[in-house]
Amino acid sequence: MIALAALAVVAGAACLCSPAFGAPPRAKLVRLPLPKYDGTLTPYTFEVGYPLVTLVYDTLLWRDKGGVARPWLAQSVKRSAGGRRLTIRLRDGVRWHDGRPLTAADVAFTFDFVARRYHPRFTPQLTDVEQVRAADRLTVTVDLRRPSLGFDDQPLADLPILPRHLWQGVPEGSVPSGPTVGSGPYRLVEARRKGGYRFLANRAYFKGRPQVDRIRVPIIRQEARTYSALRRRNVDMLPVSLPEQPAKNLGRSFGINILSGPSYSGTALIFNLRRPPFDRPAARTAVARSIDLGRIIQNVGPATPADRGYVHPSSRWASRARLHRVDLAAARRAFSSLELPAIRILAPANDPVRREAGRQVVLALRRGGGKARLIELPRAKLGRAIGEDGASASFDAAIVSTPALASYDPDFLQRLFGSDSRSSP
Numbered sequence: 314m315i316a317l318a319a320l321a322v323v324a325g326a327a328c329l330c331s332p333a334f335g336a337p338p339r340a341k342l343v344r345l346p347l348p349k350y351d352g353t354l355t356p357y358t359f360e361v362g363y364p365l366v367t368l369v370y371d372t373l374l375w376r377d378k379g380g381v382a383r384p385w386l387a388q389s390v391k392r393s394a395g396g397r398r399l400t401i402r403l404r405d406g407v408r409w410h411d412g413r414p415l416t417a418a419d420v421a422f423t424f425d426f427v428a429r430r431y432h433p434r435f436t437p438q439l440t441d442v443e444q445v446r447a448a449d450r451l452t453v454t455v456d457l458r459r460p461s462l463g464f465d466d467q468p469l470a471d472l473p474i475l476p477r478h479l480w481q482g483v484p485e486g487s488v489p490s491g492p493t494v495g496s497g498p499y500r501l502v503e504a505r506r507k508g509g510y511r512f513l514a515n516r517a518y519f520k521g522r523p524q525v526d527r528i529r530v531p532i533i534r535q536e537a538r539t540y541s542a543l544r545r546r547n548v549d550m551l552p553v554s555l556p557e558q559p560a561k562n563l564g565r566s567f568g569i570n571i572l573s574g575p576s577y578s579g580t581a582l583i584f585n586l587r588r589p590p591f592d593r594p595a596a597r598t599a600v601a602r603s604i605d606l607g608r609i610i611q612n613v614g615p616a617t618p619a620d621r622g623y624v625h626p627s628s629r630w631a632s633r634a635r636l637h638r639v640d641l642a643a644a645r646r647a648f649s650s651l652e653l654p655a656i657r658i659l660a661p662a663n664d665p666v667r668r669e670a671g672r673q674v675v676l677a678l679r680r681g682g683g684k685a686r687l688i689e690l691p692r693a694k695l696g697r698a699i700g701e702d703g704a705s706a707s708f709d710a711a712i713v714s715t716p717a718l719a720s721y722d723p724d725f726l727q728r729l730f731g732s733d734s735r736s737s738p
Contacts, residue, residue, distance in 0.1 A: 340525045344548045346533040348663050349692060350506045353493050356473045357432060361692065364552070365530065368512055369410075370473030370495035373401060373420065374465060378574075382470035386415070386496070390469065396460030401453040401469075407519045409476045410494045417447035422477035424455070424468075430485065438468035498523045507532065534691070536663045543567060579619065580670050581715040582658075583699065585708050590653045599647035600656075600710070603681025605639040609673040613666060623726060644681030655684040659698055659711035662689040671712040 351365065352358030359366050375385040384390065389402045407415040424445040427435045441461040448454050457464065474496065479489040493501045498518045503511035510530040514523040531548070533539045542548045544567055564571040582604070584591035591597055606618035617626060620637040624630055656678060660671030671687050678685040690698065699713065700706030 342527045342529060343525045343550070344529040344531065345550045345552055346539050346542060346548050347509065347530050348532075348534055348539070350509070350532050353488065353504050354501055354510070355488050355493055356427075356435065356475065357430075357488055360696075365510065366473060367497065368499040368528070369493055369497045369501050370475075371407075371497050372470055372473060374470040376466075376470050382465040385470075386420075386474060387469070390465065392460075396462075397457045399455040399457070399464070400448075401455065403451040403453070404519055405451055407496055408517060409496050410492075410500045410515065411476075413476065413478060415474070415476070415496050416450050417453045418450075419477045420453045420474055421445050421447045422481065423472065423475045426475060426480060427468075427472065435468060435472050438472060499528060534663070536665075539663075540567075543569070579715045580613075580616070580667055581713055582674055583711050583713055585699075585706050585710070587706065588709075590651070590656070591709065593651075595647060596651060596653060599644050599651060599653075599681070599683065600678060601637065602640045602644035602647065603683060604637075604674065604677045606637065609670060609677065612673050613669050641681050644683070648682040653683065655686055657688050657709045658685055659688050659690055659695055659708050661692055661695050661712070663692060664714075667712045667714065674710075674712065 347362060347365070349361060351360055351362035354362055354366050354369055356366060356370065371386045373385060373387040374382040374390065377383050386403060386407060387401050388404045391400045391402075392398070393400075401417075401420065403415070403417060403420065409415055424439060424442060428439045428442060430436075441457045441459055441464065442455060443458050444456040446454055476494055476496075479494055483489055493504070495501075496519075498515050498520065499512035500515055501510065502513050509532045510528075512528040512530070514526050516522050531542075533542060533548075539548075539551060540563075543551055561571070563569070582600075584597055584600075586592055589596075606620055610616045610618060618637075619626075620635050621632045622636050624632065658671050658675055658678075660668045662668065668687075668689060671689075675685045675687045695711065695713075697704045698706070698708045699711050
């Protein structure tokens with residue numbers, strides 16, 4: 314089991330771009346880098362490239378700028394009086410990139426397929442689904458085991474809808490052969506491990522023609538090379554999270570505009586409970602007493618402290634009580650009695666916000682009487698160290714990104730922290 318202590322949620326993000334629809338194109342080409350190759354960008358092959366997946370695939374609902382799920386592929390979603398039956402009416406005329414119509418049968422198939430074919434992000438979102446069926450060509454009914462108030466957000470605004478005619482009968486561990494086909498605003502026309510990705514606008518998109526004709530996504534793994542590419546105008550934008558002051562410095566030194574907004578992700582400190590020292594509650598408590606969330610936020614950038622627990626404070630289900638308090642005197646007593654070796658704090662080398670958060674955690678532990686050091690790792694090595702993709706976890710503690718949407722149903726905590734047959738030892 315791995316436990317998480319939330320540091321901060323809804324951090325500011327710099328250089329974010331979302332093409333608008335329905336107007337003549339304002340750009341022929343936009344280039345933005347990705348730090349790693351992410352497969353063919355299907356829901357079953359991506360790791361960090363979910364935003365790119367959503368260029369190719371659509372969801373039934375989509376979040377507006379306030380994080381509220383609104384109709385997208387779905388024209389409407391109606392609940393029964395008891396909240397356990399959803400009737401989803403689809404937009405008419407939506408087509409897959411290969412020209413086939415998107416129907417209720419595709420939606421019902423997607424729910425059944427993902428429920429049976431495990432995906433760590435999407436399958437847990439469907440645990441409340443008792444039955445899903447296509448009532449007619451454009452109507453889907455979903456029967457739930459309970460009202461599941463967060464269902465509009467996950468899965469309806471998160472799960473990409475799959476084309477049944479391509480995914481039906483695909484063997485376990487495989488994806489359809491040939492080009493990646495979705496219904497989204499862009500068609501993926503090239504995916505190369507070294508060359509990156511090329512997207513072409515879907516001119517027949519149901520929301521209208523995208524304002525950008527082509528999107529080019531080169532793979533640039535090193536952070537320094539990424540900023541160099543921006544300085545040399547080899548890329549047009551960087552969708553990256555930055556601490557507030559470095560973001561301002563970047564804008565001044567590069568002569569570029571910085572567009573900021575909520576990132577809808579948080580930053581968390583996770584512990585490995587399967588090995589010392591964090592198999593002992595006293596060690597975890599000592600760390601918690603050392604960490605001043607407000608001080609970390611002052612140094613990392615705009616964010617909301619998670620001192621009322623993991624559920625976002627704007628959520629209607631958030632705790633009213635403050636659950637986290639710093640107590641350096643108690644931390645020093647605990648560290649003195651525990652006599653722990655230096656704690657290794659892992660952080661992603663190419664993520665300025667989480668890297669700085671890791672540095673601030675190390676400083677906080679030292680102020681609390683502990684010994685700690687920061688280890689920066691490339692994303693792939695960090696993933697292996699924390700046990701992703703079945704690897705054996707080899708870390709003490711690590712800084713990672715984590716979901717922090719205000720609309721989450723608190724039951725997602727069980728899915729996040731709980732173990733099932735796929736993750737239990």
